[in-house]
Amino acid sequence: PLARAESELRAHVARFNRGTARGSIVIEAGDAVNDNFTVSVGSDRVVLRGSNPRGALNAAYWLLEAVGFLWVEPGERGLCYQQRSLPEGEYVHAGVAISRRTLILGGDAYHNDWPDWLAWASRNRYNDLFFHDTPPSIRRDARPFPATREDYLADNAGWMFERWAADGAAIAEAAAANGMTLQFGGHHLPAFIRRDAFEDHPEWFPVRKGRRDPRYNLCPTCPGALDELRRGAEEFFSRYSGADVYHAWADDIWGGGWCSCESCDGLSPSDQALIATNAVAEVLARVRPGARIAHLAYHDTLKPPEKTLPADNVTLLFAPRERCYAHGIADERCTKNHDEYWEPFNGLLDLFGHDPARIQVFEYYSDAILFKGLAPTHLAVLPLDAAAYASAGVSNLQNLMVANRPWIGTPWHAWWTARCLWSPQLSMAAELARFCDAA
Numbered sequence: 001p002l003a004r005a006e007s008e009l010r011a012h013v014a015r016f017n018r019g020t021a022r023g024s025i026v027i028e029a030g031d032a033v034n035d036n037f038t039v040s041v042g043s044d045r046v047v048l049r050g051s052n053p054r055g056a057l058n059a060a061y062w063l064l065e066a067v068g069f070l071w072v073e074p075g076e077r078g079l080c081y082q083q084r085s086l087p088e089g090e091y092v093h094a095g096v097a098i099s100r101r102t103l104i105l106g107g108d109a110y111h112n113d114w115p116d117w118l119a120w121a122s123r124n125r126y127n128d129l130f131f132h133d134t135p136p137s138i139r140r141d142a143r144p145f146p147a148t149r150e151d152y153l154a155d156n157a158g159w160m161f162e163r164w165a166a167d168g169a170a171i172a173e174a175a176a177a178n179g180m181t182l183q184f185g186g187h188h189l190p191a192f193i194r195r196d197a198f199e200d201h202p203e204w205f206p207v208r209k210g211r212r213d214p215r216y217n218l219c220p221t222c223p224g225a226l227d228e229l230r231r232g233a234e235e236f237f238s239r240y241s242g243a244d245v246y247h248a249w250a251d252d253i254w255g256g257g258w259c260s261c262e263s264c265d266g267l268s269p270s271d272q273a274l275i276a277t278n279a280v281a282e283v284l285a286r287v288r289p290g291a292r293i294a295h296l297a298y299h300d301t302l303k304p305p306e307k308t309l310p311a312d313n314v315t316l317l318f319a320p321r322e323r324c325y326a327h328g329i330a331d332e333r334c335t336k337n338h339d340e341y342w343e344p345f346n347g348l349l350d351l352f353g354h355d356p357a358r359i360q361v362f363e364y365y366s367d368a369i370l371f372k373g374l375a376p377t378h379l380a381v382l383p384l385d386a387a388a389y390a391s392a393g394v395s396n397l398q399n400l401m402v403a404n405r406p407w408i409g410t411p412w413h414a415w416w417t418a419r420c421l422w423s424p425q426l427s428m429a430a431e432l433a434r435f436c437d438a439a
Contacts, residue, residue: 001053001179002027005060008123012064016081025063029056035127035179036094039063041086051094054127054179061123062093070438071123072410074116080438097390098397098421102128102183103414104362106402111163114171122178124418129175130183130398131164132247164240172242184240185247185294189276192232192248193218193225204228206259216257217250220275221264229276233283241288245315245360248280249296258300270297270305274314281311294360297348304347316352318345319362321370328384330392342388349392356395366413368403375407379428382416386424397421410439 005027023044032051037059040047048063050056068084103121110117111131118129164171164184175182198205198214204225205212218225233248240246250273251257258264258272267275277295284293294317295310297303302320310316320329320341327334330342352358363385364370365378389397399417401407412435419426 001057001177002029004122004177004179005048005057008057009060009064012069016083027056027060029053034094034096034099036096037062038093039066039091041088041091043088052179057122057179058093058125061125062091066091070435071120072415072435072439074113074120078120078410082438096422097386097424098394099356100128100181100360100396101126101418101421102130102396102398103418104130104132104183104398104400104402106132106367106400107404108163109403110401114163114167115174118171118174118178118180121418122180124415125422126418127179128181128183128396128398129171130245130247131171131243132183132400132402133164133186164242168240168242181244182242183245183247184243186249187252188236188248189229189250189280190217192229192236192280194228194232197228201225201228206257207261207264208256208259216253217259217272218276219259219261219264220272220279221259221261221267226276226279229279230283233280234287237284237287243288244291246284246288246291246293247296247317248277248293249298250276250301253299255300266307268303268306269300270303271308273301274305274308274310277314278308278311281314285311285313292358296362297344298362302341303344304351310352310358315358315360316348317360317362318348320345321364321367325365325376325378325381328381328388330388331384345392354393356393359392359394360396360398361389361394362398362400363417365399365417366401366407366411368401368407373403375409375411375413377432378413378416379432382420383424383426383428386420390424410435 009025026047029050029052034051035055035058036051037055038049039059039062048056048059050059066084066086068082070080072078072080103126105111105114105117121129172182193204195214201224202212203222204218205214206217206219218229258269264272274295277293281293284291292313292315294315296317296319298319323329323341324334324336327337329337332338349359365382399414401414415435419431
């Protein structure tokens with residue numbers, strides 16, 4: 001990250017420096033967990049001090065913004081410059097609201113342009129990138145996950161080609177250079193069970209409406225099903241290495257995807273999902289020590305499990321997709337948000353011991369599917385959400401950006417998210433005017 005800070009400063013200044021400026025920029029970094037920073041500006045010397053190397057990179061980007069640079073969208077055309085002066089003095093940036101700020105790239109429309117999106121995210125103070133894919137739920141045979149695009153095209157099982165499979169090493173290298181962590185995955189859990197095994201092992205599959213059903217998820221109280229789940233998980237983690245947090249969620253349906261057999265009777269969908277996630281977590285601890293896997297609280301697993309505790313390497317992922325975006329998530333005047341989402345969320349915080357390192361929120365501010373292609377500003381809601389989540393101890397707030405094509409126009413919503421996660425107290429009017437002037 002220190003080398004990245006130096007190269008970014010040199011590259012940006014070289015574009016507009018007329019050769020008359022004299023002085024030096026010094027870059028320093030400590031080894032703290034947070035990525036706060038201080039910028040000291042003198043007449044011919046600027047010192048950037050990061051709490052850690054990522055903090056020093058944040059300081060470099062803050063300095064560039066302070067003198068007039070802005071990155072309103074990825075790529076070369078997204079760089080804007082309007083000269084600004086920076087008075088001498090010391091500028092302290094501490095007490096960031098959300099320590100881990102994640103941009104989620106959902107789908108090929110963003111995966112294919114990941115170098116530009118990663119650079120854009122880093123410049124706008126995101127420090128985590130999530131490659132979120134959407135595989136089909138049913139795996140028809142036991143063939144391995146495709147390793148290349150050619151394998152994907154030849155794979156009649158219909159697996160979506162993973163950019164990570166081709167570029168994973170380069171993605172990890174670029175993230176490390178920017179002091180960013182990485183997440184990977186999606187609704188993969190059902191794919192860990194070979195669906196063509198139904199004839200020989202019907203007991204692996206859930207009872208739905210009184211009958212075993214090969215569609216959807218698994219029977220999480222069946223030892224054989226859990227063994228098969230672990231086998232599929234090991235294949236997955238071995239194939240897709242390099243992430244700090246993995247996601248292997250259940251089927252993306254409203255209900256009916258879990259088991260009602262005699263041994264599962266009394267286990268809620270949340271309990272069943274967490275039992276399965278804990279089994280996968282066992283494999284992850286062995287195959288990728290230090291990595292974590294998320295328990296998705298979403299749809300019918302939104303309520304806290306009542307009979308199951310999460311394994312040590314399991315984190316919460318709270319995903320309130322059908323919430324109201326006209327009000328803040330904790331607004332008591334909005335019964336939709338407060339009663340249906342905020343109260344269950346607080347129960348989940350209890351389940352995970354209010355440990356900030358294990359509390360993640362998956363939000364949909366830039367979801368073109370949810371908002372039908374319209375790019376809402378979320379002008380007032382985002383600061384309210386950021387403040388509420390920060391007060392609840394959330395350490396990681398994620399913004400899903402998903403579509404079958406990139407947004408038309410500048411991604412204000414993703415830019416504003418990063419600003420609010422850093423400091424919910426920013427002036428909405430001033431930031432919007434500045435962004436629009438630059439764009």
